[in-house]
Structures are given as C-alpha cells and as structure tokens.
C-alpha cells in the first residue's frame with residue numbers, strides 16, 4: 354500500500370504505536386508536554402545531524418522540534434523506525450535521551466527522533482504525512 358491510515362484517537366498521551374508503511378515500521382508518538390519541551394530546549398547547534406529530515410519540509414530545514422513534529426500538532430511525532438546506521442529497528446522510549454535506543458550498536462535518539470549519540474549519522478526520517486481533523490493520520 355502506498356499510504357497507511359492510523360486512527361490516532363486510540364493512542365494515549367505518552368504512547369508510541371508502530372504501524373507499517375511501505376513495508377517499514379513507522380513510529381507514531383503522542384508525546385507528553387514534557388517530552389516536547391525537552392526536545393524544544395535542545396540547542397540545534399549541538400546536534401550531530403542539524404537537518405530536519407522531514408519530507409514535508411524543504412530539504413535544508415533545520416532540525417528544530419517544530420520542524421520534526423506535526424505542524425500545528427506538535428505533540429505528534431511521526432518517524433520511520435529504521436536506524437540510520439545499519440537499519441535495525443530502535444526500541445521506543447529508551448536510551449539516554451528518552452526517545453529511542455538502537456539495540457544493534459547503541460545509537461541514542463531524542464524525543465524528536467534526532468540522533469544524539471552513537472554511530473547513526475542521521476535523524477530518523479519523517480515520512481510524508483497529513484492529519485485529517487483530530488483522529489485520522491495518513492502516512493504516505
């Protein structure tokens with residue numbers, strides 16, 4: 354399927370669900386205010402990968418939290434769940450930065466899915482997606 358639909362009304366605050374899109378896992382995270390705050394407080398000059406890697410934005414958009422989250426619905430983070438090192442699936446809400454920890458070689462991602470520590474070179478990519486109202490998310 355070229356697109357995947359998710360009913361986000363079933364995803365509680367703080368919960369991450371994994372859906373399939375084009376054969377890959379995609380993480381959909383209903384972040385808490387604290388998790389958004391943590392991501393927004395990071396100086397992007399300190400990030401290993403300063404680019405947003407968000408297919409909904411220009412390729413040179415910076416990796417601010419706003420540019421990583423969903424426009425106008427910043428609690429939502431939608432990222433492809435494939436480690437940018439060698440393609441393992443990272444584990445949600447683990448690691449030193451509260452986002453994901455890749456079990457293969459220890460890459461740590463933050464609550465905006467940005468690489469913070471370890472061998473992965475890039476932030477987890479944000480796929481094309483759109484919200485319809487408050488309940489429906491279409492990926493792809």
Ligand code: FES
Nearest residue numbers: 436438439455458
């Ligand atoms: Fe994730 Fe190597 S594949 S750290």
